[in-house]
Amino acid sequence: MGKNIAIIGSGFSSLAAASYLSKAGNTVTIYEKNNTVGGRARQLKKDGFTFDIGPTWYWMPDVFERFYNDFGKDPSDYYDLIKLSPAYSVYFGEGDFITIEDTLEKISAAFEAEEPGSSLKLKKFMDAAQDNYNIAIKDLVYRPGVSPLELVTPVTMKKVGQFFSTISKQVRKEFNNPRLVSILEFPVLFLGAKPSNTPAFYSFMNYADFGLGTFHPVDGMYSVIKGMKALAEELGVTIKTNQNVEKINVSDKTATSIIVNSEEIKADIILSGADYHHTETLLDVPHRQYSESYWEKKTFAPSSLLFYVGFDKKLKNVEHHTLFFDVDFEAHAREIYDTPAWPENPLFYASFPSKTDKNAAPEGKEAGIFLIPLAPGLEDTSALREKYFSIIMNRFEKLTNQEVKNYVIFKESFCINDFIEDYNSYKGNAYGLANTLLQTAFLRPKLKSKKVKNLFFTGQLSVPGPGVPPSLISGKLVAGLIEKK
Template identity: 80%
Template sequence: MKKNIAVIGSGFSSLAASCYLAGTGNNVTIYEKNETIGGRARQFKKDGFTFDMGPTWYWMPDVFERFFEDFGKIPSNFYELEKLNPAYRVYFGVNDFITIEDTLEKICTAFENEEPGSSIKLRKFMAQAMDNYNIAIKDLVYRPGVSPVELVTIATMKKIGQFFSTISKDVRREFTNPRLISILEFPVLFLGAKPSNTPSFYSFMNYADFGLGTFHPKKGMYSVIEGIKTLAEKLGVTIKTNQNVEKIIVTNGKASALQINGEKIKADVVLSGADYHHTETLLDKKFRQYTENFWKKKTFAPSALLFYVAFDKKIKNVDHHTLFFDVDFEKHSQQIYDVPQWPEEPLFYASFPSQTDKSVAPEGKEAGIFLIPLAPGLDDIPEIREEYFEKIMERFEKTINQEVKKYIIFKESFCINNFISDYNSYKGNAYGLANTLMQTAFLRPKLKSKKVKNLFFAGQLTVPGPGVPPALISGKLVAGLIEKEIKQ
């Protein structure tokens, strides 16, 4: 029997879930509070420049392929993909960098040039990372986190020790060169936790990096959102923007309606891909599964200070993705996780999509996205944003050995207050709930409400975790649980 399913939010998890649910014949309507869809993956355009406001890395192409394959499609039906070479560049000082290219063979050569003998260790490390990837991404992450039994397989039992060691320990056991250590620890930052708190099993992120490579969808990550939107609408999904959900109405223990912009809209099932903590505040207190104290005790992934900058020149000595590790990695991490504060000397990341994609900036000009990871919940005021822009611009010019600041046409910033106002993000976090050992799989907030029938959740605060590929998977998992509920 067809059900009327109301979906809150239009990020990757909501769009993915909507496709699956509409594909089985349900009436699905997405309600998005902002003017445009995409959640954190929105787009900003100005004066001929285009910026991805959120995710800029396209990793794990097989997850995207698997999603579209479920509907008899392939990604190229919706957007054009290019493998980047180099994948990215990592700066450690003035004109001092290591380039990560597009194959493991080339990366081994770069390691060997940095430290003789390291390529042998890297191949060994990557063999295990690939094995973990095949177990995790091709199997475990497609389980809904309902029970700890989901993690118990012959393959995972052989890996049990990796759940009680850490990425940091494993990397440092094999490598002593601090630059190579930083590069190998970098991918797990996408999981939202320090390498010293991330289980060894998550080395599958290194395989996603070195083994599968880094890609760029033409016209940016938003083209992926637009592609999934096209698929959703073909399947019959209705998408409505400027729809602020004010309350989830519960009748006889069931989610029965949403109050949106003062109007009551009935639904048989409610699915929220919006911030999990915020979604529960839309319920009367007795229907909430998790207390404020629960959320306060959780380890959240960082927030971010972002700058979208238009330059009136092409910038030299940078790649599409460029990391600036020219300051103390550990100290910045401590100032995110251990003693939350504005970092004294921040690491930062810069993306220049116009190095690859002519569509995102006028000819002869450059679009730059700069990101500083931050602890969530910090005081966010314009003066601090400006102070940090000056800090990173000074280092940026010095490190790449050229003037750029005087060529700025415009810049826009986005930080903690924006994450809260635009996405109702808990403490303004950018990436969700970190994937630490005690926040993995069945230990994360549940996809299905334990207190309200027909109420479900998806996205980065639930299973399987932060990141775009996990968000797509989250949508598939929750759709499966909803279908099961409908049939009962």
Template identity: 75%
Template sequence: MKNTIIIIGSGFSSLAASCYLAKAGYKVTILEKNKTIGGRARQLKKDGFTFDIGPTWYWMPDVFERFFSDFNKKPSDYYTLDKLSPAYSVYFGKDDVITIEDSLEKICATFESVEAGSSTLLRKFINNAKENYDIAIKDLVYNPGVSPLELVSLTTMKKLNQFFSNVKSDVRKAFSNDKLAKILEFPVLFLGAKPSNTPSFYNFMNYADFGLGTFHPKKGMYQVILAMEQLAHELGVTIKTDAPVEKISIEKGNIAHSVVSNKTVYNADIVLSGADYHHTETLLDKNYRQYSESYWNRKTFAPSALLFYVGFNKKIKNVEHHTLFFDVDFDVHAHAIYDRATWPEEPLFYASFPSKTDSSTAPTDKEAGIFLIPLAPGLEDSKELRDAYFSKIIRRLEELTSQKVTDSILFRESFGVNDFIKDYNSYKGNAYGMANTLLQTAFLRPKLKSKKVKNLYFTGQLTVPGPGVPPSLISGKLVSELITKHHPIVNN
């Protein structure tokens, strides 16, 4: 049988692809460079605390359901999902907090209390977002980005103008209150670009937020990785950790015949990489690389991040499971990320306190805190900078929530640009892949199938459909469909 597939990396997209390919009858082996699987979605355990190192938001539950249903399974076969109530809160200043509840009705009431008449506008806005969501998630994003014709249909043609306007302008036309506008602009940050550079069509993220809600898998997002690992094993996938790939070897006819890891040669009929796209191409001789260094340098990358994982010896007050701190100027911070590539003087930041709703993540009467500052990729990263920025955000946390927490810190771990590079071979240390701007959407993104190596494929955040956990699951499905199309099972 000429059906051996080697997959590089074990993030969401790689695990998804491995399941589809194993189900189709291929012999699949995953090689993961780190000690544990999951890619960016690994887990940190320390002194009775548990932290998700990477993604902490569970949005678009229908995408997860669709993935597991492809194997006649349900998420509930593997993990327990709770809908967060409230979904999150947003600090705009001391004693100035807007809480986003767990239903559109409640959110409309909140908007109305802030700005009279805004609930009517919000319903209209979310109805449009739902239309876009139905088009995008049920149709568009399940295309492989091979041709611009994938975007052409009767429904998309009616929405054509939304690809040439942007989320920020649409939000600001409808909502005059700056705080409400910022809340509506927030979800597209998951797509890796400024609201002013994100096509209006992507307001479907607002439906994901307000229409579907925010969920939490008990014991953390890593439970989804463990579920996918279990499914992969059930389907016959082999997973090897501590197995960094050093070389993809090409033979005559531009065919990848093997990969090298820890001086061991793994023969392959097909090679699929869910590792960083740019890094994967450096494993090839130059003449087999599709994209030049100048190509990557020209692209708009999603931010990197500085993260802190903090154990507190007491419960933290006046915060929710997810809490956003928008008490400084978003545009100034965004300018530092996307235009100047510098450290922001006063950063916005996000905090997750999973132990607010999940007792498994911290010892009794203690709190687990995850803090994230979005940053430009490629920045200088040092202990001194990390210490300074931790002090900035903890000071703000104390001021805004009216409590002292510094003396209650049991420990803190950090993860930044250098770690994204070291652990994930991430281009410039980006955290979320390539931004979904107009010129980096669908067929304009790096391709799932190599143009130079006949049996080399890619999946994940730098290719189709884009950044985020649900898109990564979809990416794994899309690439598996391409592989089964171009390399059908051969029986000797």
């Protein structure tokens, strides 16, 4: 007999879990505090421009395919994908950049042009990365993090050394050129930690990057959310917005109901895709699994200062995705992870979806999204936001050799205070809990509460980790645990 399941939040993991649970015959209702679905993957529309507020990278298309295939569907039933060609470019100085194309063959040629002999090293590195991808993404990440034995297989035992080495060491063992090192270390930044703290096994992210490529869903990443919402509703899920969950009630060590906008709603199972730390604050203290000191000691992925900018002209010398690595990466990383502070010389990333998608901006204009990674928990003021907008616009003009500041029609910003206000995000983090060695798999916060029966969690602070594809997987994993009850 099906259960009555209440889900808190409507991000990727919640929508995925809702679909699996509804397909299994349960009555599923999602309660979303904001006025639109999507969690952090919302959308901003202004003056004919459209921006993804949250994720802008579509990697690991096979994970999305596997999700939709579980329901007899394909991603193309809900949205259209464009493979980016080139995938992105990386600036190292004025007019000095390396372009990452859409095939490994072309990328190898770019490496060879940068450092003779590096294409052979890249092939060796990518063969190992693909092997890790096949182990991790096709198998390991679909395990629920219940036991350390999940990681023990004949294949992983051969790879055990990679869990105790780092991406940084692995890359530097093969490559000396600092520009190529930066490019090869870039993908693991999606995992939320420094390359020097990320296990070498995570080189599978390099295969996701160079081997599978980078895609753009037409109308932006929000079209993926709309597709998942449509699928969930087809399966019978009820989605309610403007529903602020204020408390989780527990009786006899069992979750029994939630208080939503001051009204009690009973449920057989409560699943939260909201911020894990915040969700536990909805419980009385004796029912919380993790103390404040536990969260304080964890390594969190960065927060971000984001700008959504409408430009009154088309921009040149940039790709859809463009990275600006013209300053000291290590110095900025220290200001995120070691001695948290606003960065003196920030690296930044920019996305110009209107380079690919005519729907992103009016004709003759450009939509720009700029992101500076920051330590969570920093002071966030309008004056600081203005200061850093000026810093990156000055650098952007100089590096790309064009005037842009006088062509800004508008800009909107989003930073630490907004992550806290809109998503109840712990210290305003943007990407969840970093995937360091001691925060991998069974060492992450659990999908199933250890203290309260019928209470479950999903999303980027739980298993398997940060990022959009892992969030889809997290939803599937927690749905499986609920069904096994």
